[in-house]
Amino acid sequence: MKRLNSVLFVIDNLSGGGAERVLAILANNFAALGIVTSVGMLQSRGKPMEYDLTGGVAVVDFSQNTAKGRRGVLRALFRLRRFVKTQKPDVVIPFMLHNAVMTLGACLGLRCPAVIRFAIMQKRWKTLFTRIAGPMLLPKARGAVYQTEEQKAFFRKHMRNEGVILPNPVETRPSWDEPRSYEGKTVIAAGRLSGQKNFSLLIRAFSALEKSFPDWRLIIYGEGIARDDLQYEVENLGLTSKISLPGFSKDIHEVMHRAPVFVMSSLYEGMPNALIEALCAGCACVTTNFDGGATSILVRDGDNGLVVPNDDTDAMADALRRLMLSEDLRRTLGQSAARLREKFNARKIALQWVDYLESVISI
Secondary structure (H helix, E strand, O other): OOOOOEEEEEEOOOOOOHHHHHHHHHHHHHHHOOOEEEEEEOOOOOOOOOOOOOOOEEEEEOOOOOOOOHHHHHHHHHHHHHHHHHHOOOEEEEEOHHHHHHHHHHOOOOOOOEEEEOOOOOOOOOOHHHHHHHHHHHHHOOEEEEOOHHHHHHHHHHOOOOOEEOOOOEOOOHHHHOOOOOOOOEEEEEOOOOHHHOHHHHHHHHHHHOOOOOOOEEEEEOOOOOHHHHHHHHHHOOOOOOEEEEEOOOOHHHHHHHOOEEEEOOOEOOOOHHHHHHHHOOOEEEEEOOEOOOHHHHOOEOOOEEEEOOOOHHHHHHHHHHHHHOHHHHHHHHHHHHHHHOOOEHHHHHHHHHHHHHHHHOO
């Protein structure tokens, strides 16, 4: 079997997000294994990198000094093609569907295998571009890494091989092994501020409990296009002293270690990193039964977390009430959740990736 010596990851940018976090963790672990690792960004244009990469990872901004819009994207794709042609990585790994379609198109005719890492759960093509180009270009990929069986079932018919399902890696922190308290009175959530995450539901559920639990606070970490709408909702409810949106946190692992309760309110997900990290950090977690199939993989209701129906404000409020009332329940759920750390260990997952990639490039 051929040994993996070099890889090129491709993504929009590293300015926040779950897929971006996974890529950064994998890139750092690949570099630590002695693999020549590059990360190419197609639409960065100077946006800050929110995830740290080690010195062993080369970052290539294909969008540097390009115009916005289609012309800039085409120039970035031309640079990507030139990089692959000259550097000859063993494999190119585009993250997310639109990047995969563009990367496959840019690399047509080059003898470099591509392995797609699909991110969010999809039941339909989200854009006209992917709907038209996707079925034509996806079969060009040599392999695919999925997050759930549902995701695999949607894309499998467009791929020329089976692909694999691999868990998302989690970087554990030394502090996670230290005794933690469940006495605090803070509920946290984290993710891109968008409609998909449905933070509005969480705000409404928390507001229904505010008078009964006046000492509790809700903090929602992240950035995104829904920030203004969410901030307006908080202000309209008169809860600015109890609900805050402080933005993106590079220290979210430590935040999770200190917070007694974590909530995922999403409508749909792939394999949500924020929820996995909160579970591994030992938070008492509440999650919706979001579309995508990952809830049942991660959370056993009443054992290592609480699961509520999707988009149900009353059910979310009831689950939060149970946790706010009982420190013992928070501790029981959190300690059970922390047992997931070994399953999602970053080094272990990186080695699984390497094994799969070596099987792909040996075809």
